[in-house]
Amino acid sequence: NAGVTQTPKFQVLKTGQSMTLQCAQDMNHNSMYWYRQDPGMGLRLIYYSASEGTTDKGEVPNGYNVSRLNKREFSLRLESAAPSQTSVYFCATTYFGGLDGYTFGSGTRLTVV
Amino acid sequence: SQQGEEDPQALSIQEGENATMNCSYKTSINNLQWYRQNSGRGLVHLILIRSNEREKHSGRLRVTLDTSKKSSSLLITASRAADTASYFCATAARGQGAQKLVFGQGTRLTINP
Numbered sequence: 001n002a003g004v005t006q007t008p009k010f011q012v013l014k015t016g017q018s019m020t021l022q023c024a025q026d027m028n029h030n031s032m033y034w035y036r037q038d039p040g041m042g043l044r045l046i047y048y049s050a051s052e053g054t055t056d057k058g059e060v061p062n063g064y065n066v067s068r069l070n071k072r073e074f075s076l077r078l079e080s081a082a083p084s085q086t087s088v089y090f091c092a093t094t095y096f097g098g099l100d101g102y103t104f105g106s107g108t109r110l111t112v113v
Numbered sequence: 114s115q116q117g118e119e120d121p122q123a124l125s126i127q128e129g130e131n132a133t134m135n136c137s138y139k140t141s142i143n144n145l146q147w148y149r150q151n152s153g154r155g156l157v158h159l160i161l162i163r164s165n166e167r168e169k170h171s172g173r174l175r176v177t178l179d180t181s182k183k184s185s186s187l188l189i190t191a192s193r194a195a196d197t198a199s200y201f202c203a204t205a206a207r208g209q210g211a212q213k214l215v216f217g218q219g220t221r222l223t224i225n226p
Contacts, residue, residue: 004155031212042117042201043156043216058213090155097212101146101158 002026006091006105013081013112021076021108023091029103030096032074033058034066036087037107043090049074051096081112117202117217125223132189134220136202137182143205145178146214147187150199159187159200192224 007022023032030051035043035058045058049068063085065077078085088109092102120135136145144163148156162169162178162185169176175188189196199221203214 033213035216040218042218043203045213045215048213059215092156094212099144099161099163101161102148102156102214103158104148104155106155107153 004091004093004103004105006089006108008108009106010109011111013078013110015082015112017081018077018079019081019110020078021089021091021110023074023076023105024072025091025093025103026072027093027103028071029093030071031094032068033092033094033102034064034074034076035090035092036060036085037090038087046076046089078110081110083112086110086112117204117215119200119202119217119220121220122218123221123223125225126192128192128194128224128226130192132192132196132222132224134187134200134202134222136185136187136217138185138202138204138217139183140204140206142180143212145176145185146203146205147174147176147185148201148203148216150201150219152198156201189222192222194224194226196222197224198222 004025033048034046047066049055052071091105094102118137146161147159150156160171173190178185199219201219203216205212
């Protein structure tokens, strides 16, 4: 039972390069989220998908796009990476309504040079 | 912007002592949740308290919520070295179809043997 799986775990990009962060869950959860965590900043919501077929912006969506591929998978794309996007990215999932709490993946540590 | 403000930012105590962390927030909430993050790992859900609840227990954890003061506290009793981690409060606002959690900046707890 893997829970929430994020790939890759580490990535170094050059400024201007693009990449996609993958998230897959086997929790049968409806809602999926992408957060970024910067030192001293807590977690900030980038995008979320309340259910399959829907996506919405969070607090810090600029520079990112998302795709809810199916119920299990939610990807985050950086089209043209910038040093300000250096961060640790977390995917999280929950049932619609969220009263069971979120389940987090182990994160992707991204460095943009 | 962050919804939650946590206090203290860092706490160091001896094993066996109790640890108390506080969280204040700004807007009306549906529920408040506490998460633990071990260094370099994803967040783990600890406990959820609804806006109509005042206190909740789970093992060695006790959470209180005072909606009039817009504040919550997390008490860990009889601390252990394994409790060393960062602890985050997160609030879910009222009136949202899909829950979006807004996280505080966290309290870094160190348990000294």
